[in-house]
Amino acid sequence: MTQKEIVIKTNKLTKKFGDFIAANEITFEVYKGEIFGFLGANGAGKTTAMKMLIGISKPSYGYAQIAGYDVYKETELIKKNIGYMSQKFSLYEDLTIKENIHLFGGIYGLSEEQIKTKREALIDKLDLHSQADKLVASLPLGWKQKLAFSIAIVHKPKIIFLDEPTGGVDPITRRQFWDMIYEAAANGITVFVTTHYMDEAEYCNRVSIMVDGVIQAIDSPDGLKRKYNAQSMEEVFLMLARGAKRGE
């Protein structure tokens, strides 16, 4: 990252539900090719913030630009330029692997020709030839998540949003998944990731920690550990999140 091209920029981004301020004047920047960890306790406002960033929830006030597009007026352009994957929903279980690639390729606006090329390359890379015509439901979770990630970046988005991508995955697959994250980042895709595994926070270039709707800290893992005089990110997290006043 010699030149720091900004791909996510927010200024006082806020979401209120009645009197409740779920995300309170969030201001931060994320740079191109960066792996950015978005941490916070349950109920801190991560999901609310993420929904605004991916263009599916309108902010109450404040400003944000995602991949150069405005979160109020250009939500459709935002969706075309990002990828999204979560633990809860990633692929259609009752479609085959090939069908899922076809469907998502189509949704992301690739041509039939492009889809075909991408599909072959993807199946090759993940070594899924023998499984390609089987239902996604029959794949082990770890494979599903790896496939879902590959599909979420099939249209070469500028940013990939990952919402707890490794929950419930075995420790070896969890690490293989992070190998894929590193590779995507090395190819210039910005990675925005939430996780409850604090060892994974260490793999990020920078992390932010949300407490009660506010970004309480933002820095590199090493910077945060120095600032809070902690041995690990887990310690930093516990220190900050324990100060939370609002229950979930």
Next chain:
Amino acid sequence: MKAVELKNIVKTYALKKSSVTAVDDVSFSVEEGEIFGLIGPDGAGKTSIFRILTTLLLADKGNAKVLCNDVVKDWKTIRDIVGYMPGRFSLYQDLTVEENLDFFATIFNTTIQENYDLVADIYKQLEPFKTRRAGKLSGGMKQKLALSCALIHKPKILFLDEPTTGVDPVSRKEFWEILKRLKKQGITILVSTPYMDEAKLCDRIALMQKGKIMTIDTPEAIVNQFGKNLYAVHSESMFKLLNDLRSFTKTESCFAFGENHHLTLKEECTTELEKYLLASGHNNATIKKLEPGIEDCFMQLMKK
């Protein structure tokens, strides 16, 4: 008396064309008063074991007992003496917090007042929201309500299926504090988790994967069986370091582990490794010996 005893339990699910053996000849027992952990990723067979022990699912083969009651013949007795918190939130979404607790007390012929001391610790955090519908609660509060409902009839054994999955580190810590206090009151706890760091909070654990138990012991004993020197390696460029360590000819295994990479070697050669790292451009690499954790052991067993 054993709190739980499984002998050669097998459970297979038939799919359209194939079948999956979710529990593959599993035997283990849990002592009274113990916190016993089933540790493993999704697909290890943890939930099937819970459902068999709580009499909600029949095994294909083998037998299982809960406090000497057979899971098939004595299912009625078992349902009275166990508390079960399923992995998926299963309370009544359109009843309030208080109505849910009252409902579960009533079906077990008791009242909230009678066993309040057992749940007081947990329930008092929920009391400000007692008129809120359960469906409107956040994840952490749902989890606390579910535990309260599983406890309100004063069970002898608690079955907790992944109670901390998707829960942040602060709430996870609090939840385990609650479990420790319940253990002190003499309740046996069988708990499952995909988080390896929670393993050390159990008295004994079974490490599971794909329907099979890889090992059962105390966390300390499992760590002692690692049998290899483990090194934490750190440098300024961690991603490059991972690839360089994996290319080192005497590397046996190398995994990213938060701020360090964990490394085992085919033979002791740390001086040679230092030279190799220096030659690869890692000027400030550090190599430190460290105690393996459960996650290290789990990965070592997975590779066998």
